[in-house]
Amino acid sequence: MTATVTNPTWATPRPATRTVQASVPLHDAFTQTTTLAWRALLKMRRNPEQLVDVTAMPVLFTVMFGFMFAGAISGSQASYLPILIPGIIAQTTITACVAAGVQLREDMDKGVFDRFRSLPITRIAPLAGPMMADLARYAIAASVTILVGILMGYRPGGGLPGVTLGILLAVITGWSLAWIFLWIGTITRTAGAVQGMSMMIMFPLAFLSNAFVPVSTLPAWLRAVTTINPVSHVVSAMRDLMNKGTITANVGWALLGCATVAAIFIPLAVRSYTKRV
Amino acid sequence: MNVQSATTPGRPSSSGRPADGESRVQSPTAVEARGLTKTFGTNRAVDGIDLTVCEGEIFGVLGPNGAGKTTVLNMLATLLPIDSGSARIFGYDVRREAHAVRQLIGVTGQYASVDENLTGRENLWLFGRLQGLSSKRAHGTADDLLAKFDLTDAAHRPIAQFSGGMRRRLDLAASLITRPALVFLDEPTTGLDPRTRAQMWHTIRDLAAEGSTIMLTTQYLDEADELADRITVIDHGRKVAEGTPDQLKAQIGTSSLRVSLTYDADTARAVALAAELIRDTPIPTPTGSGFSVTLSDANQAADVLIALRDHHLDIAGAAIEQPSLDDVFMALTGRPSDTGVPATETSHS
DSSP states (O other), rough: OOOTTTTTOOOOOOOOSSSSSSSSSSHHHHHHHHHHHHHHHHHHHHHHGGGGHHHHHHHHHHHHHHHIIIIIIIISSSHHHHHHHHHHHHHHHHHHHHHHHHHHHHHTTHHHHHHHHSSOTTTTTTHHHHHHHHHHHHHHHHHHHHHHHTTTTTTOOOOOOOHHHHHHHHHHHHHHHHHHHHHHHHHSSSSHHHHHHHHEEEEEEHSSSSSSSSSSGGHHHHHHHHHHOOOHHHHHHHHHIIOOOOOOOOHHHHHHHHHHHHHHHHHHHHHHHHOOO | OOOOTSOOSOOTTEEESOOOOOOOOOOEEEEEEEEEEEEEEEEEEEEEEEEEEEEEEEEEEOOOOSSHHHOOOOHHSSSSSEEEEEEEEETTTTOOOOHHHHEEHHHHHHOSSOOOTTTHHHHHHHHHHHHHHHHHHHHHHHHHHHHHHTOOTTTTTBGGGOHHHHHHHHHHHHHHHTSSEEEEEESSSTTHHHHHHHHHHHHHHHHHHHTTTTEEEEEHHHHHHHHHEEEEEETEEEEEEEEOOOHHHHHSSSSEEEEEEGGGGGGGHHHHHHHHOOSOEEETTSSSSSSEEESTTHHHHHHHHHHHHHHOOEEEEEEEOOOOOHHHHHHSSOOOOOOOOOTHHHHHH
């Protein structure tokens, strides 16, 4: 092969003739984030086993809980499913969030992250890109749960608009809570440790809430815990949206809870990530 | 044949300065580091290194494993915080203006920093998009680079199926998307077979001819000699020598000639003959029949051998030995490097 030295289009511009920006313009930051979201989506498509937690898991939980707890808690499946389905959606969404932290930890150990660090891109793009792609995962988790519920006899009173808003709320919740696990991903050393620590946060978040049982049966102190758990408000809001088709104050509380979590953990995650890399 | 001399700097003259007459250039210095220091725990991996790399030159950082080469490179490339000291890239402060620095550099690390899940073309497109190219231009640049690096046939294959040499080439291609003014190469040929290694050298020279400044690390003396305009030798985080390859070689000798003779009795005459031809004093082989002598130029070996034959001194064997990195360290620091770099590194590859 002949050398390409003489190709004038490959002449390297002199540093003095280059324009150098002091920071990343906002629209560039957005392109960088969507580009890295594309990368994450492509990875999902090439490794479909990554989607097990948002496909097989919600099926398993909906069927399992639907048959196990229906009699004990609500007397019948028909009356339990409207309570259970939003709960399962919340639980699978939180489980799906854990993967965000594990994935980030694995990614950070890979060579390609070295290159991201050496590029003039906004420092949070490698965090925000996969987070954007994960929105698809939360939507899949919520949709699969609802479909299985419908097959089991769930008839959402809120109709298509209510269900759509319910899924949207699940997606927002997933995005907000995932920052907790991203932060854990940036402070731990191995993917296994992320998984372990995340479980300790994921289980209380999902189960110390009104997701599966009526809170009236709980002792007072536990009831207090469930009230401050933003997941309880998300579940209540989803029940209102999907079963009655009404936008209640619970929706507001749910969004406020999500916003609070995001406001705390986005700065924590970004700071710890930029320090680490 | 070559239309670029008007627009790009040529290879620097022996003084190390780029040979060009443009007045726009504010800083002819690509890298300016003072007292660069990095400590990991109690280990001072880099201990007060000063470096000046001129625009347009190929600058080699030579040293054994663990000398601190990669750490120096990573600090300059904004990948590792600088503990103390200062560094400027084309006048921009590495610590405070990292974002500006990143717009001027390309970094190719020791380990492939490309995405295993994507194909070669997807990788280049991704890095093009991240650096502000439109989707169409990113595709165009990806195709150009794949062609330039002889990877067109593998464009749509996942990286997992790439050979070591192909990965290195893709990695280098990914560093060149925006035609960075300064390219950092961390041990660009370590682990490559001889043919791929020669290709990589060729590519690096091309890159310099096209106007990029290159700073590379290597543990191979012949590589530094082959590519670099100037070399800095570091050991235990400190600079032990710096200069052009010729200057360094003057300190250590380029190579040595070892002759063994058929008859012991000839040794004294042979040594005398060699001493006449070469400035360095020949050293008789301890076992008797023969001698070795340091050469400043490998051609002198022929002179010595011809002289020996003209005087009917029967040669049993002759070998020219390149100095190894160990010899360099011996010459520069008075002690061998304490890593396991084989003494005959250069002749293996």
